[in-house]
Amino acid sequence: MTKLDDMRRPDRGNMLAVLLFITAGPLLWGLHLTIVYMAHTAVCALAASPGAATAILAIVTVALAVLLMLILLDQQRFARLLKVSQEIAERGSYDRIAFFLTLLSLAGILWSGLAVTILSSCAPGR
Amino acid sequence: MRFGKGWVFRAIALSALPGIASCSGVQSALSPRGVEALRIDPLFWTSAAVGLAVTLMVVILVAAALYGPPRWRERLSGDRMLIGGGIVLPIIVLTGLFTYGLLVMQAGAVRGEQETDATVTITGKLWWWEVVYEGPDGKAVLSANELRLPVGRPVRLRLESDNVIHSFWAPQIAGKLDMIPGRTNEVVVEATEPAVSRGQCAEYCGGAHALMAFYVVAMAQAEYDAWLAREAGPAVEPVSEEAARGREIFFEHGCGACHQVRGTEARGVIGPDLTHVGSRKSLAAGMMSNDAQAFARWIVDNQHIKPENKMPPFGQFSEEELSALAAYLDSLE
Amino acid sequence: MNEVRELPNEAPRPANELEELERAWKLPTGFRLITAVNNQVIGILYIGIAFLFFLLAGVLGVIMRTQLAVPENDLVSQDLFNQIFTVHGTTMMFLFAVPAMEALGVLLLPQMLAARDLPFPRLSAFAIWAYIVGGLVFFSTIFYDLAPKGGWFMYPPLTLKEYSPGDNADFWLLGIGFIEISAIAGAIEIIVGVLRTRPPGMSLTRMPIFAWAMLIFAAMIMIAFPAVILATMLLEIERSFGWPFFTADKGGDPLLWQHLFWFFGHPEVYIIFLPAAGLVSMIVPAMARRPLVGYRLIVVALIGTGFFSFGLWVHHMFTTGIPALSLGFFSAASMAVAIPSGIQVFSWIATIASSKERFRITTPSLFVLGFLFIFTVGGVTGVMVALVPLDFQVHDTYFVVAHFHYVLIGGMVFPLFATFYYWIPMVSRKMLSERLGRWVFWLMFIGFNVTFFPMHITGLIGMPRRVWTYPDGLGWNTLNMVSTVGSYILAAGVALFVIDLFLRFRPTMENNAGDPWRAGTLEWLPTGAYSARSIPFVTSREPLWDNPNLGTEVEEGRHFLPGAPTGERETIVTSPVDAKPQYIIRMPGPGWAHLVAAVFMAAAFLLLTVKLVTIALICAVISIAACIVWGWQLDHGPGKGEVDIGAGIKLPTYMAGPRSHAWWAMAVLILVASSLYIAYVFSYLYLWVVSPEVWAPHGSPDLPGFGWPLGTALLLIAGTGSMVLVRRMLPAPGGREPAIPPMLALAAGCLLAAFLAEVWGHWMTGLRPAQNSYGAMVYMASVLNFQVVFACVVLAGFAIARYLTGKLDAERRVGYENAALLYYYAAGQMLLGLVLVHGFPRLAG
Amino acid sequence: MRRFDRRWWRAVALGAALAIAGAGIFGGLFALSGLYNVAASREHFAITNAIIRLTLTRSVETRSMGVEVPDLSDERLAALGARHFAVGCVPCHASPGSKQNPIVAEMYPAPPPLTEAAEKWDSEELFWIVKHGLKFTGMPSWPALERDDEIWALVAFLERLPASDAEDYAALAGGQGEGDDTSLDFGDGEGMTEALCESCHGNADARPVHPLAPALAGQKQAYLLRALEEYADGKRPSGMMQTIATALAHDELARLAGHYAQATSSAAPVGNPDVLAIARGEQIARNGVREDDVPACLACHGEGTSAQFPRLDGLAPEYISTQLSLFRDGVRQRSTYSAIMKPIADRLTERQISDLAAYFSSLPRQPGTAFLRPEGAR
DSSP: OOOGGGGGSOOOOOHHHHHHHHHHHHHHHHHHHHHHHHHHHHIIIIIOOHHHHHHHHHHHHHHHHHHHHHHHHTHHHHHHHTTOOTTSTTHHHHHHHHHHHHHHHHHHHHHHHHHHHHSOTTOOOO | OOOOOOHHHHHHHHHHOTHHHHHOOTTOTTSOOBHHHHHHHHHHHHHHHHHHHHHHHHHHHHHHHHHSOHHHHHHHTSHHHHHIIIIIHHHHHHHHHHHHHHHHHHHHHHHHHSOOSEEEEEEEOSSSEEEEEEOTTSOEEEEESEEEEEBTSOEEEEEEESSSOEEEOOTTTOOOEEEOTTOOEEEEEOBOSOEEEEEEOOSOOSTTGGGOEEEEEEEOHHHHHHHHHHHHSOOOOOOSHHHHHHHHHHHHTTGGGTOBOTTSSOBOOSSOOOTTGGGSSEETTTTEEOSHHHHHHHHHHHHHHSTTOSSOOOOOOOHHHHHHHHHHHHHOO | OOSOOOOSSOSSOOTTHHHHHHHHTOOOOGGGGGGOOOHHHHHHHHHHHHHHHHHHHHHHHHHHHHHTSSTTOOSSOHHHHHHHHHHHHHIIIIIIIHHHHHHHHHHHHHHHTTOSSOSOHHHHHHHHHHHHHHHHHHHHGGGGTOOOOSTTTTOTTTTSTTTSOSSHHHHHHHHHHHHHHHHHHHHHHHHHHHHHSOOTTOOGGGSOHHHHHHHHHHHHHHHHHHHHHHHHHHHHHHHHHOOOSSOGGGTOOHHHHHHHHHHHHHHHHHHHHHHHHHHHHHHHHHHHTSOOTTHHHHHHHHHHHHHHGGGOGGGGOGGGOOOHHHHHHHHHHHHHTHHHHHHHHHHHHHHHHTOSSSOOOOHHHHHHHHHHHHHHHHHHHHHHHHSHHHHHHHTTBHHHHHHHHIIIIIIIIHHHHHHHHHHHHHHBSSOOOHHHHHHHHHHHHHHHHHHHHHHHHHHHTTOBSSOSOOOTTSSOHHHHHHHHHHHHHHHHHHHHHHHHHHHHOOBOSSSOOOOTTOOOSGGGSOEETTEESSBOOOOSSOHHHHOTTHHHHHHTTOSBOOSOTTSSEEEEEEOTTTOOEEEEEEEOOSOSHHHHHHHHHHHHHHHHHTTOHHHHHHHHHHHHHHHHHHHHTTOOOGGGOEEEEETTEEEESOOOSTTSHHHHHHHHHHHHHHHHHHHHHHHHHHHHHHOGGGSTTTTSOOOOOTHHHHHHHHHHHHHHHHHHHHHHHOOOTTOOOTTHHHHHHHHHHHHHHHHHHHHHHHHHTTOOTTTOHHHHHHHHHHHHHHHHHHHHHHHHHHHHHHHHTTOOSSSSOHHHHHHHHHHHHHHHHHHHHHIIIIIHHHHHO | OHHHHHHHHHHHHHHHHHHHHHHHHHHHHHHHHTOSOOOTTSOOOHHHHHHHHHHHHHHHHHHTTTOOOOOOOOHHHHHHHHHHHHHHTHHHHOOTTSOOOHHHHTSSSOOOOGGGHHHHSOHHHHHHHHHHOBTTTTBOOOSOTTOHHHHHHHHHHHHHGGGOOHHHHHHHTTTTTSSOOSSOOOOSSTTHHHHHHHHHHOOSSSOOSSTTSOOOTTOOHHHHHHHHHHHHTTSSOOHHHHHHHHHSOHHHHHHHHHHHHHSOOOSOOOSOOOHHHHHHHHHHHHHOBGGGTBOOTHHHHSTTSOTTSOOOTTOOHHHHHHHHHHHHTTTTTTSTTHHHHHHHHHHOOHHHHHHHHHHHHHSOOOTTSOOOOOSSOO
């Protein structure tokens, strides 16, 4: 419960750190999409090498999926890394929000991975 | 990879939406007659069934939340329900559907890479289709507004445009694919039974976009070969006197500036090739039936039949002249 | 409830305190009302105009349905129909949906946050007036055959000069481009408002869900809109000057437009939906009389949607022939975005189930329930079209028309009507009629489903979109007739609502209908023109439920800032995470400058459309002058010292630097500019992938020698250094430092010189922008640079003027801080541009 | 204070309303009484006259603002204008060599002699007056308001009129200015009408007076007849030709068409041909421009095509480009055939138009011989 007295103390929360903490998952998902889409397009358009494309996509996907899992496994360490203060109001809520966002992002990345396993690289839309 | 017809889902959905099957027409994606369309069909019924189930579930849950006994309502308002229904369930269902979709896609991709023995180049025009076959001797055979396919043989369609973006869509045969200036998109199609179906431009292309259709005629291989041989040949000579007079008028009034009739001096390539126009299913890109009357109407009144089209209206003819001209065009089989 | 609460201030309050407060917030009277900036006044104006556009575009929709009722109908000509559907779509998306949501932000947010107003009242008024003028002129083009007819998506080459001669397309490009700028102004306001003007104690996790939704809404606008602004710039430049961005023959690509447009266009759907979902998350708990179940998961859903929606723009391009695997990625993202919607639906069901006694069935809750059903159907068909092969069949057919009307009408219009019925008591003397409301709901609900459900089938059996007529005999007749009948029922429902509005809606700021729903959030506090009498100390998500006396306490002035200590308009600025009071912001009242700026800026854009360049430039100059006048009045300086807001907290009344709201607004603006630039970088690389053959050194003249970029970079660094030095040299209040004006001028000059050097260097190589897409892209970088350079030069001049009039010193330095911040960004953008334009071709070539 | 203001304003408004109503009633009674004298035999009061003059002058000056004056230095243009002047203007205004018809002279106001007109009015003002006419004076507007090109010809002539005596005028008007020329006179004998035609369109020895008047010899008969008919019923707008074609009986039109179809053409076009432009024009004329959907001109205008399609060989370049722009601007839209030409003219660029004009004008017209046979057989 926040007390009136708290209002006289400065805010310990660092806006950027908090934002980064809760949106790390989606940001990494976005990074993944950017890399795989651009790599696939560029490799297919310029080098026309399906093998290389698949390899790059697989490596990127696995790497980012592992990173997300690590974040999920030790959320607190990740929070400390970003210097998210323990003293902000309802700190647990941020943990929970970050957790589920990371989870959803992981699902998104794995689905992209599924596409890589099923579809051949550089093949036309049909 | 092949899939069954998905009759289970079809049965479920049919019982829910009795109207659909009876509505199917020559342009319906629900009566597939091509390999790709047949592959997409069960995907549709599956996803429709899943969608129906999800909708019903939501309706029932809302009803229960509103009017259910307290015990149900209490269970409904728990966190477990929220995570189970809001996260776990969607992930499972979507993974299933997504995988199915990817498999269908991959089948199409594999097919797209295979060799085919026939290639047809279709170019989107404002607002009609130029269709170029490979003739028996390998020479290009120009035609328009109609696609003929041999049943059971994969045919590669090369889709192009030299003006705005169009989209080629023959629902009974395959899904649509855009025609984009500067690019050539390819799709391999295969008709599974001899039938006539209809298609239409699916990307808004300005002006008469609504009036840019075509027919797809799937025919047995032997029939197709005979047709192609004939299509590759020059136009027939007019037999009736009226048609011969019509041909005179055709040249006197400059029709050959825009239209080609192979075997004559009409070499225009601005409008559709008319060498065998009389043998097509339709006139004006699927807009009119193909008979002498329609020709006459089109010549005089084309700007009302298809506003903004590139052909000027030719209103100067007397009735006799017009019917002679129409008779000639109709005789070009 | 019985614990003794410590309150910030003592009652009774001094006698003249309330009068002082009322005087500060008094509305202008008579025709001067148009200069008003109070959020409650302009918010209602805003939503009213947005609703007017809904009605107008709705009429167009009904006309289209009438034309399509029977096959081969000729009620509406082909050309007019093409104009109508273009204007219908454009108006609904740009002039109704987004503005309506921003309007609700302007109207509701300050009330929910118990702030006295949004932090930049004149900026919102500016955005609103610009929107009203620009929007009305744009819409009126339909009456004189000047309306665009390229579809709301405006795909080139159809919209290039060759296929769309005339000014029709330019009305879209300039009109809508301009309205997007107004939307961005609104988004800046909302972001700073949500993050910085919350009541003390309302940490991020205690915000009403609507505030979360608006925060994400505004953030998405910042990322998405610049993409379409860039696209409209490129297309207008190609139309006017022939720079070939989209012409395949010269190395351009029509698909570039589609990428940029849908990078905006798909998030746009969620930009519209998220605030609506936020509204639903406010109404459902009120009707259930229980807190929202899964508040945090809803936040997850909102943020998740915000992100994932940027990963599926290609799902509008599944049929363009992009490689299968690329489609797979976007199909995956389309799946991912479905989950947050699932979370929200289940959360609402859970909240309904948790109701105290039973969920109250009122008109707002009927609309919410209708929304739940319609939106679920729309979501389900959304998953269907996300399946790539299925989309091959249904893309651009009536199936998709049905799908997105389910999503947009279900997901936005129904919640909006729920909002009208729910929140009108807050701004009107009377509630709307519950009895009529039920009629309105059932007519709309039935009419909607009868109109749009059959379209799913119409599309599946082959009917494409955007056709003005269709032939007989394809089996489409009955379904189309049913849809048309449905559209009349839907229209009848909306008409009945308008009648209800006329009968009972009586706007007011003081004597509103009160809190008929007994809801728990702050907008239901008793209010006046100044909003709440005192700004409550907040300790939970539903303060009114947790402390039933809060209303009385607030009215008695026992919470923070019960008066107007500086004698002007003011509100408390709090810290962004835990909302601890930081300073008092002094806000401007009514004024003419922003109004003049808005009207003349709209005039400038619209006159450009009809090629009256000289008059347009005069209007632009007037508009910029008005902006400068407006800006001049803003920086009050620290003259009023510190004030006591209660609980022994003394707050300064002036702030400069990273804590100030002005700095935040500039930071947000810079984010917008940078996403515009990122969209440009994407376009550059994209065109290179498509047509590497026109790139230097092979297909175009060689790049200028290394000396050029090096010299340009040195100029930029020198300018930046000069700007940094100025910060150190700012004198103490009252002091002088004569070197400041020349230093600022030097900085501005360096920037200008760098810009010119970049253009000149390329010009000397013989490269011309109309030559090929590479040339166009190279010079486009300078066009974008010019925008920020121009702004920096104006701001530097502004800072010099502030200094010369003694209004700039080490304390009073907002004018300098803003110029410097933008300057650093401009220098950064230009350096990045040098690396791209001079480095990339050398690397890739 | 404020209430006082409002009352004051109310009084002013009431007073104004009463005054207006009173004036209206008085004026109405005056008109109804029939006291005003409308006789042409009685002149206006000096004050009335001054007001009318002022109004007229100011109106012409203001309304003609923004009119852009083309180059009028071409003597041939003035000569064309002079010929129309003889037919269309002399009946009222008289010419330097003739006296005004006494009946016309009694009009009020009387049509002024135009010898000073060009001194009084600027070119754009003359243009405006000729085009729009003047209310209440009997001065008519141009019969074909779309044909600014024709009006400028007249203006070019009027500019020269002040400096002309009867002889100069006769020279400029090609002999039509002599004698009693107060009305349209085609003479009674055969050949007189031809003389009138030839004065503009030229004959075997003389080229047309100005490129706007095309050479007619050897043109297709059916086309010529249709053109004359279309002029006569205003389907093909022309202030010059409509006046003449309307005055002639249909038989006479048919006879003229036959006459010109048989006539031998004038000498080959002279000038300095732009060989490159001609080559480009020929390419378009023979093959069209595929990417712009422009069909080959010769498919309709070549040998062996419909008698309704004019032949273009030997026409002046200015004539061809003027007609194409008239098609493009929809001026000729009232004829059936224009529906064919308009979309084609729309698709042509300015440069293509000038290339085509160069090409066709470079071809000598030799009636009866095959001048261009499209390649290939039927």
